[in-house]
Amino acid sequence: MEIRKPNPAFEVHEYGQELRQILGENLPSHSFLLQYRPNKNWFYYEYEGIHGMRHITRVLILQELLASLTERARSMLLNREALRFAAITHDLRRQSDLADESHGQRAGIWIKEHLQDLCDSKTLEMTAELNTRHNDGIKLPFEEFPELALFKDADALDRCRFGERSYTKLNERALRTEESKTLIIPAKAIYLLSEAKVREGVDHFEAPLDAAAELGLIS
Numbered sequence: 001m002e003i004r005k006p007n008p009a010f011e012v013h014e015y016g017q018e019l020r021q022i023l024g025e026n027l028p029s030h031s032f033l034l035q036y037r038p039n040k041n042w043f044y045y046e047y048e049g050i051h052g053m054r055h056i057t058r059v060l061i062l063q064e065l066l067a068s069l070t071e072r073a074r075s076m077l078l079n080r081e082a083l084r085f086a087a088i089t090h091d092l093r094r095q096s097d098l099a100d101e102s103h104g105q106r107a108g109i110w111i112k113e114h115l116q117d118l119c120d121s122k123t124l125e126m127t128a129e130l131n132t133r134h135n136d137g138i139k140l141p142f143e144e145f146p147e148l149a150l151f152k153d154a155d156a157l158d159r160c161r162f163g164e165r166s167y168t169k170l171n172e173r174a175l176r177t178e179e180s181k182t183l184i185i186p187a188k189a190i191y192l193l194s195e196a197k198v199r200e201g202v203d204h205f206e207a208p209l210d211a212a213a214e215l216g217l218i219s
């Protein structure tokens with residue numbers, strides 16, 4: 001069974017039901033993802049900004065969904081821990097919300113210097129590489145480095161936050177896999193609901209997780 005790409009007539013909660021059928025016990029869970037809360041003092045730039053806690057938590061959720069779908073669709077195993085740690089660290093070294101082209105390289109160096117106890121050395125190496133290369137602008141084939149291709153897509157899916165008229169908006173054609181394309185509408189739904197929750201006073205890390213759970217995208 002392949003997951004269908006939702007459209008405006010295909011509600012996000014229906015996508016959630018399909019996810020549940022397809023992933024079963026492998027559907028990511030709210031309580032599991034809660035363990036990956038980044039420390040507030042890891043942020044060099046704005047914690048509440050457009051590349052801050054809400055964004056990296058949505059990337060954490062999106063990479064988790066995408067990795068589960070990809071492993072199943074392609075019968076492969078990915079380094080899931082490296083993907084999770086890259087999600088919560090890739091934008092921590094930003095110095096501005098502009099292109100800031102070397103923020104990925106700085107995040108690669110930073111994680112090795114500051115979070116070396118977070119995981120085993122192989123995972124740390126891959127996390128550093130994902131951070132370093134996440135914004136290199138290079139279009140690499142999925143097969144060459146699956147985790148990096150997947151991670152770039154997860155990060156790109158949250159570009160819905162820039163709005164339709166922004167030059168940095170999500171470019172569907174730039175997404176590397178069909179699994180990623182199925183997540184465009186769910187990603188926007190997570191974004192909208194998580195922002196609404198933050199406006200109601202919910203914590204910046206918990207709001208995206210609560211939103212994804214409420215939409216039925218995680219258990």
Ligand SMILES: [Fe+2]
Nearest residue numbers: 090091134135
């Ligand atoms: Fe980035």
Ligand SMILES: [Fe+2]
Nearest residue numbers: 055090091155
């Ligand atoms: Fe990002």
